[in-house]
Amino acid sequence: MSSAVEPVSTRSSRTRRAVLDATAALMAEGGLTATTVDAIRNRSGVSKTTIYKHWPNRLCVAVDAFAERLASDASLPDTGTVRGDFREQIRRVSAYYASPVGSVFAQLLANAIQDPVASEWFQTRLLASRQRGIHQxxxxxxxxxxxxxEIDPDLALDLMFGPVMWRLVSGRRLVTADEADTIVDSVLNGLGVT
Structure with missing residues:
Protein backbone atom coordinates (compact mmCIF):
# COMPACT_ATOMS: atom_id res chain seq x y z
CA MET A 1 0.00 0.00 0.00
CA SER A 2 1.56 3.30 -1.05
CA SER A 3 1.02 6.54 0.76
CA ALA A 4 0.32 9.60 -1.35
CA VAL A 5 2.94 12.31 -1.08
CA GLU A 6 1.73 15.82 -1.64
CA PRO A 7 3.66 17.61 -4.41
CA VAL A 8 5.97 20.36 -3.17
CA SER A 9 4.29 23.02 -5.34
CA THR A 10 0.86 22.22 -3.86
CA ARG A 11 2.24 22.28 -0.33
CA SER A 12 4.10 25.52 -1.02
CA SER A 13 0.99 27.07 -2.54
CA ARG A 14 -1.10 26.08 0.47
CA THR A 15 1.55 27.47 2.85
CA ARG A 16 1.70 30.74 0.93
CA ARG A 17 -2.09 31.03 0.97
CA ALA A 18 -2.21 30.40 4.74
CA VAL A 19 0.43 33.07 5.41
CA LEU A 20 -1.20 35.65 3.15
CA ASP A 21 -4.68 34.98 4.54
CA ALA A 22 -3.40 35.28 8.12
CA THR A 23 -1.48 38.46 7.32
CA ALA A 24 -4.44 40.08 5.57
CA ALA A 25 -6.72 39.23 8.51
CA LEU A 26 -4.24 40.64 11.01
CA MET A 27 -3.88 43.87 9.05
CA ALA A 28 -7.64 44.24 8.70
CA GLU A 29 -8.12 43.68 12.43
CA GLY A 30 -5.28 45.70 13.92
CA GLY A 31 -3.30 47.41 11.19
CA LEU A 32 0.34 46.92 10.41
CA THR A 33 1.44 47.10 14.06
CA ALA A 34 -0.57 43.98 14.87
CA THR A 35 1.01 42.15 11.96
CA THR A 36 4.20 40.78 13.47
CA VAL A 37 5.89 37.63 12.22
CA ASP A 38 4.98 35.92 15.52
CA ALA A 39 1.32 36.85 15.02
CA ILE A 40 1.45 35.64 11.40
CA ARG A 41 3.02 32.36 12.58
CA ASN A 42 0.39 31.88 15.27
CA ARG A 43 -2.52 32.67 12.95
CA SER A 44 -1.29 30.71 9.92
CA GLY A 45 0.36 27.76 11.64
CA VAL A 46 3.40 28.26 9.40
CA SER A 47 6.81 28.40 11.05
CA LYS A 48 8.86 31.59 11.10
CA THR A 49 11.62 29.78 9.22
CA THR A 50 9.22 28.97 6.40
CA ILE A 51 7.86 32.52 6.36
CA TYR A 52 11.38 33.93 6.05
CA LYS A 53 12.14 31.36 3.35
CA HIS A 54 9.48 32.98 1.15
CA TRP A 55 9.69 36.64 2.23
CA PRO A 56 12.69 38.76 3.27
CA ASN A 57 10.81 40.47 6.13
CA ARG A 58 7.37 41.11 7.59
CA LEU A 59 6.79 44.21 5.48
CA CYS A 60 7.23 42.16 2.32
CA VAL A 61 4.71 39.62 3.62
CA ALA A 62 2.35 42.50 4.38
CA VAL A 63 2.80 44.01 0.91
CA ASP A 64 2.03 40.68 -0.77
CA ALA A 65 -0.97 40.04 1.46
CA PHE A 66 -2.27 43.54 0.86
CA ALA A 67 -1.80 43.26 -2.91
CA GLU A 68 -3.55 39.89 -3.12
CA ARG A 69 -6.23 40.15 -0.44
CA LEU A 70 -6.97 43.77 0.52
CA ALA A 71 -6.19 46.00 -2.47
CA SER A 72 -9.18 47.77 -3.97
CA ASP A 73 -10.81 47.00 -7.27
CA ALA A 74 -8.53 48.49 -9.89
CA SER A 75 -11.18 48.96 -12.58
CA LEU A 76 -11.00 52.30 -14.31
CA PRO A 77 -13.90 54.68 -14.94
CA ASP A 78 -14.97 55.39 -18.51
CA THR A 79 -17.26 58.40 -18.43
CA GLY A 80 -16.49 59.38 -22.01
CA THR A 81 -14.41 62.45 -21.12
CA VAL A 82 -10.98 63.05 -19.64
CA ARG A 83 -12.46 65.35 -17.00
CA GLY A 84 -15.10 62.84 -16.00
CA ASP A 85 -12.64 59.95 -15.91
CA PHE A 86 -10.12 61.73 -13.69
CA ARG A 87 -12.75 63.31 -11.44
CA GLU A 88 -14.20 59.85 -10.80
CA GLN A 89 -10.79 58.24 -10.34
CA ILE A 90 -9.65 60.84 -7.81
CA ARG A 91 -12.93 60.43 -5.92
CA ARG A 92 -12.42 56.65 -5.83
CA VAL A 93 -8.80 56.93 -4.69
CA SER A 94 -9.67 59.44 -1.98
CA ALA A 95 -12.61 57.34 -0.72
CA TYR A 96 -10.34 54.30 -0.66
CA TYR A 97 -7.73 56.12 1.43
CA ALA A 98 -10.46 57.24 3.84
CA SER A 99 -11.49 53.61 4.45
CA PRO A 100 -9.97 51.28 7.10
CA VAL A 101 -8.14 49.39 4.34
CA GLY A 102 -6.82 52.70 3.02
CA SER A 103 -5.42 53.38 6.49
CA VAL A 104 -3.50 50.10 6.30
CA PHE A 105 -2.23 51.14 2.86
CA ALA A 106 -0.93 54.41 4.37
CA GLN A 107 0.82 52.46 7.14
CA LEU A 108 2.42 50.16 4.56
CA LEU A 109 3.52 53.13 2.47
CA ALA A 110 5.07 54.92 5.44
CA ASN A 111 6.94 51.82 6.61
CA ALA A 112 8.01 50.59 3.17
CA ILE A 113 9.67 53.91 2.38
CA GLN A 114 12.10 53.26 5.24
CA ASP A 115 13.04 49.74 4.07
CA PRO A 116 14.71 49.46 0.64
CA VAL A 117 13.64 45.84 0.10
CA ALA A 118 10.04 46.44 1.14
CA SER A 119 10.01 49.66 -0.88
CA GLU A 120 10.87 47.72 -4.03
CA TRP A 121 8.18 45.11 -3.26
CA PHE A 122 5.66 47.91 -2.63
CA GLN A 123 6.52 49.51 -5.96
CA THR A 124 6.41 46.33 -8.04
CA ARG A 125 3.51 44.53 -6.34
CA LEU A 126 1.21 47.45 -5.53
CA LEU A 127 2.05 50.72 -7.23
CA ALA A 128 3.21 49.67 -10.68
CA SER A 129 -0.13 48.18 -11.75
CA ARG A 130 -2.03 51.17 -10.35
CA GLN A 131 0.26 53.58 -12.20
CA ARG A 132 -0.24 51.64 -15.44
CA GLY A 133 -3.99 51.94 -14.97
CA ILE A 134 -3.85 55.69 -14.45
CA HIS A 135 -1.66 55.98 -17.55
CA GLN A 136 -4.37 54.08 -19.46
CA GLU A 150 3.19 66.24 -26.19
CA ILE A 151 1.93 66.89 -22.64
CA ASP A 152 4.05 64.92 -20.18
CA PRO A 153 1.63 62.40 -18.62
CA ASP A 154 3.77 61.85 -15.53
CA LEU A 155 3.73 65.55 -14.70
CA ALA A 156 -0.02 65.83 -15.32
CA LEU A 157 -0.77 62.78 -13.18
CA ASP A 158 1.55 63.95 -10.40
CA LEU A 159 -0.29 67.27 -10.37
CA MET A 160 -3.69 65.55 -10.19
CA PHE A 161 -2.93 62.85 -7.64
CA GLY A 162 -0.33 64.76 -5.61
CA PRO A 163 -2.91 66.54 -3.43
CA VAL A 164 -4.59 63.22 -2.60
CA MET A 165 -1.29 61.61 -1.60
CA TRP A 166 -0.17 64.70 0.32
CA ARG A 167 -3.30 64.64 2.43
CA LEU A 168 -2.91 60.91 2.99
CA VAL A 169 0.68 61.11 4.26
CA SER A 170 0.14 64.31 6.24
CA GLY A 171 -2.90 62.90 8.05
CA ARG A 172 -5.19 65.69 6.90
CA ARG A 173 -8.80 65.37 5.79
CA LEU A 174 -8.93 63.62 2.46
CA VAL A 175 -10.06 65.19 -0.80
CA THR A 176 -13.82 65.64 -1.18
CA ALA A 177 -15.75 65.07 -4.42
CA ASP A 178 -15.98 68.83 -5.03
CA GLU A 179 -12.25 69.22 -4.40
CA ALA A 180 -11.54 66.35 -6.81
CA ASP A 181 -13.42 68.24 -9.50
CA THR A 182 -11.51 71.44 -8.72
CA ILE A 183 -8.15 69.64 -8.81
CA VAL A 184 -8.85 67.99 -12.16
CA ASP A 185 -10.22 71.19 -13.70
CA SER A 186 -7.29 73.25 -12.41
CA VAL A 187 -4.70 70.82 -13.76
CA LEU A 188 -6.35 70.29 -17.13
CA ASN A 189 -7.04 74.02 -17.57
CA GLY A 190 -3.43 74.78 -16.61
CA LEU A 191 -2.23 72.30 -19.22
CA GLY A 192 -4.44 73.86 -21.86
CA VAL A 193 -6.87 70.93 -22.09
CA THR A 194 -10.31 72.12 -23.15
Whole structure:
Protein backbone atom coordinates (compact mmCIF):
# COMPACT_ATOMS: atom_id res chain seq x y z
CA MET A 1 0.00 0.00 0.00
CA SER A 2 1.56 3.30 -1.05
CA SER A 3 1.02 6.54 0.76
CA ALA A 4 0.32 9.60 -1.35
CA VAL A 5 2.94 12.31 -1.08
CA GLU A 6 1.73 15.82 -1.64
CA PRO A 7 3.66 17.61 -4.41
CA VAL A 8 5.97 20.36 -3.17
CA SER A 9 4.29 23.02 -5.34
CA THR A 10 0.86 22.22 -3.86
CA ARG A 11 2.24 22.28 -0.33
CA SER A 12 4.10 25.52 -1.02
CA SER A 13 0.99 27.07 -2.54
CA ARG A 14 -1.10 26.08 0.47
CA THR A 15 1.55 27.47 2.85
CA ARG A 16 1.70 30.74 0.93
CA ARG A 17 -2.09 31.03 0.97
CA ALA A 18 -2.21 30.40 4.74
CA VAL A 19 0.43 33.07 5.41
CA LEU A 20 -1.20 35.65 3.15
CA ASP A 21 -4.68 34.98 4.54
CA ALA A 22 -3.40 35.28 8.12
CA THR A 23 -1.48 38.46 7.32
CA ALA A 24 -4.44 40.08 5.57
CA ALA A 25 -6.72 39.23 8.51
CA LEU A 26 -4.24 40.64 11.01
CA MET A 27 -3.88 43.87 9.05
CA ALA A 28 -7.64 44.24 8.70
CA GLU A 29 -8.12 43.68 12.43
CA GLY A 30 -5.28 45.70 13.92
CA GLY A 31 -3.30 47.41 11.19
CA LEU A 32 0.34 46.92 10.41
CA THR A 33 1.44 47.10 14.06
CA ALA A 34 -0.57 43.98 14.87
CA THR A 35 1.01 42.15 11.96
CA THR A 36 4.20 40.78 13.47
CA VAL A 37 5.89 37.63 12.22
CA ASP A 38 4.98 35.92 15.52
CA ALA A 39 1.32 36.85 15.02
CA ILE A 40 1.45 35.64 11.40
CA ARG A 41 3.02 32.36 12.58
CA ASN A 42 0.39 31.88 15.27
CA ARG A 43 -2.52 32.67 12.95
CA SER A 44 -1.29 30.71 9.92
CA GLY A 45 0.36 27.76 11.64
CA VAL A 46 3.40 28.26 9.40
CA SER A 47 6.81 28.40 11.05
CA LYS A 48 8.86 31.59 11.10
CA THR A 49 11.62 29.78 9.22
CA THR A 50 9.22 28.97 6.40
CA ILE A 51 7.86 32.52 6.36
CA TYR A 52 11.38 33.93 6.05
CA LYS A 53 12.14 31.36 3.35
CA HIS A 54 9.48 32.98 1.15
CA TRP A 55 9.69 36.64 2.23
CA PRO A 56 12.69 38.76 3.27
CA ASN A 57 10.81 40.47 6.13
CA ARG A 58 7.37 41.11 7.59
CA LEU A 59 6.79 44.21 5.48
CA CYS A 60 7.23 42.16 2.32
CA VAL A 61 4.71 39.62 3.62
CA ALA A 62 2.35 42.50 4.38
CA VAL A 63 2.80 44.01 0.91
CA ASP A 64 2.03 40.68 -0.77
CA ALA A 65 -0.97 40.04 1.46
CA PHE A 66 -2.27 43.54 0.86
CA ALA A 67 -1.80 43.26 -2.91
CA GLU A 68 -3.55 39.89 -3.12
CA ARG A 69 -6.23 40.15 -0.44
CA LEU A 70 -6.97 43.77 0.52
CA ALA A 71 -6.19 46.00 -2.47
CA SER A 72 -9.18 47.77 -3.97
CA ASP A 73 -10.81 47.00 -7.27
CA ALA A 74 -8.53 48.49 -9.89
CA SER A 75 -11.18 48.96 -12.58
CA LEU A 76 -11.00 52.30 -14.31
CA PRO A 77 -13.90 54.68 -14.94
CA ASP A 78 -14.97 55.39 -18.51
CA THR A 79 -17.26 58.40 -18.43
CA GLY A 80 -16.49 59.38 -22.01
CA THR A 81 -14.41 62.45 -21.12
CA VAL A 82 -10.98 63.05 -19.64
CA ARG A 83 -12.46 65.35 -17.00
CA GLY A 84 -15.10 62.84 -16.00
CA ASP A 85 -12.64 59.95 -15.91
CA PHE A 86 -10.12 61.73 -13.69
CA ARG A 87 -12.75 63.31 -11.44
CA GLU A 88 -14.20 59.85 -10.80
CA GLN A 89 -10.79 58.24 -10.34
CA ILE A 90 -9.65 60.84 -7.81
CA ARG A 91 -12.93 60.43 -5.92
CA ARG A 92 -12.42 56.65 -5.83
CA VAL A 93 -8.80 56.93 -4.69
CA SER A 94 -9.67 59.44 -1.98
CA ALA A 95 -12.61 57.34 -0.72
CA TYR A 96 -10.34 54.30 -0.66
CA TYR A 97 -7.73 56.12 1.43
CA ALA A 98 -10.46 57.24 3.84
CA SER A 99 -11.49 53.61 4.45
CA PRO A 100 -9.97 51.28 7.10
CA VAL A 101 -8.14 49.39 4.34
CA GLY A 102 -6.82 52.70 3.02
CA SER A 103 -5.42 53.38 6.49
CA VAL A 104 -3.50 50.10 6.30
CA PHE A 105 -2.23 51.14 2.86
CA ALA A 106 -0.93 54.41 4.37
CA GLN A 107 0.82 52.46 7.14
CA LEU A 108 2.42 50.16 4.56
CA LEU A 109 3.52 53.13 2.47
CA ALA A 110 5.07 54.92 5.44
CA ASN A 111 6.94 51.82 6.61
CA ALA A 112 8.01 50.59 3.17
CA ILE A 113 9.67 53.91 2.38
CA GLN A 114 12.10 53.26 5.24
CA ASP A 115 13.04 49.74 4.07
CA PRO A 116 14.71 49.46 0.64
CA VAL A 117 13.64 45.84 0.10
CA ALA A 118 10.04 46.44 1.14
CA SER A 119 10.01 49.66 -0.88
CA GLU A 120 10.87 47.72 -4.03
CA TRP A 121 8.18 45.11 -3.26
CA PHE A 122 5.66 47.91 -2.63
CA GLN A 123 6.52 49.51 -5.96
CA THR A 124 6.41 46.33 -8.04
CA ARG A 125 3.51 44.53 -6.34
CA LEU A 126 1.21 47.45 -5.53
CA LEU A 127 2.05 50.72 -7.23
CA ALA A 128 3.21 49.67 -10.68
CA SER A 129 -0.13 48.18 -11.75
CA ARG A 130 -2.03 51.17 -10.35
CA GLN A 131 0.26 53.58 -12.20
CA ARG A 132 -0.24 51.64 -15.44
CA GLY A 133 -3.99 51.94 -14.97
CA ILE A 134 -3.85 55.69 -14.45
CA HIS A 135 -1.66 55.98 -17.55
CA GLN A 136 -4.37 54.08 -19.46
CA UNK A 137 -6.84 56.82 -18.56
CA UNK A 138 -4.42 59.42 -19.90
CA UNK A 139 -3.68 57.40 -23.06
CA UNK A 140 -7.41 57.01 -23.66
CA UNK A 141 -7.81 60.80 -23.46
CA UNK A 142 -4.94 61.27 -25.93
CA UNK A 143 -6.45 58.75 -28.35
CA UNK A 144 -9.84 60.53 -28.15
CA UNK A 145 -8.08 63.80 -29.03
CA UNK A 146 -8.92 65.45 -25.71
CA UNK A 147 -5.29 65.79 -24.61
CA UNK A 148 -2.28 66.78 -26.71
CA UNK A 149 0.23 63.94 -26.98
CA GLU A 150 3.19 66.24 -26.19
CA ILE A 151 1.93 66.89 -22.64
CA ASP A 152 4.05 64.92 -20.18
CA PRO A 153 1.63 62.40 -18.62
CA ASP A 154 3.77 61.85 -15.53
CA LEU A 155 3.73 65.55 -14.70
CA ALA A 156 -0.02 65.83 -15.32
CA LEU A 157 -0.77 62.78 -13.18
CA ASP A 158 1.55 63.95 -10.40
CA LEU A 159 -0.29 67.27 -10.37
CA MET A 160 -3.69 65.55 -10.19
CA PHE A 161 -2.93 62.85 -7.64
CA GLY A 162 -0.33 64.76 -5.61
CA PRO A 163 -2.91 66.54 -3.43
CA VAL A 164 -4.59 63.22 -2.60
CA MET A 165 -1.29 61.61 -1.60
CA TRP A 166 -0.17 64.70 0.32
CA ARG A 167 -3.30 64.64 2.43
CA LEU A 168 -2.91 60.91 2.99
CA VAL A 169 0.68 61.11 4.26
CA SER A 170 0.14 64.31 6.24
CA GLY A 171 -2.90 62.90 8.05
CA ARG A 172 -5.19 65.69 6.90
CA ARG A 173 -8.80 65.37 5.79
CA LEU A 174 -8.93 63.62 2.46
CA VAL A 175 -10.06 65.19 -0.80
CA THR A 176 -13.82 65.64 -1.18
CA ALA A 177 -15.75 65.07 -4.42
CA ASP A 178 -15.98 68.83 -5.03
CA GLU A 179 -12.25 69.22 -4.40
CA ALA A 180 -11.54 66.35 -6.81
CA ASP A 181 -13.42 68.24 -9.50
CA THR A 182 -11.51 71.44 -8.72
CA ILE A 183 -8.15 69.64 -8.81
CA VAL A 184 -8.85 67.99 -12.16
CA ASP A 185 -10.22 71.19 -13.70
CA SER A 186 -7.29 73.25 -12.41
CA VAL A 187 -4.70 70.82 -13.76
CA LEU A 188 -6.35 70.29 -17.13
CA ASN A 189 -7.04 74.02 -17.57
CA GLY A 190 -3.43 74.78 -16.61
CA LEU A 191 -2.23 72.30 -19.22
CA GLY A 192 -4.44 73.86 -21.86
CA VAL A 193 -6.87 70.93 -22.09
CA THR A 194 -10.31 72.12 -23.15
Missing amino acids: LWDRAVSRGEVRS
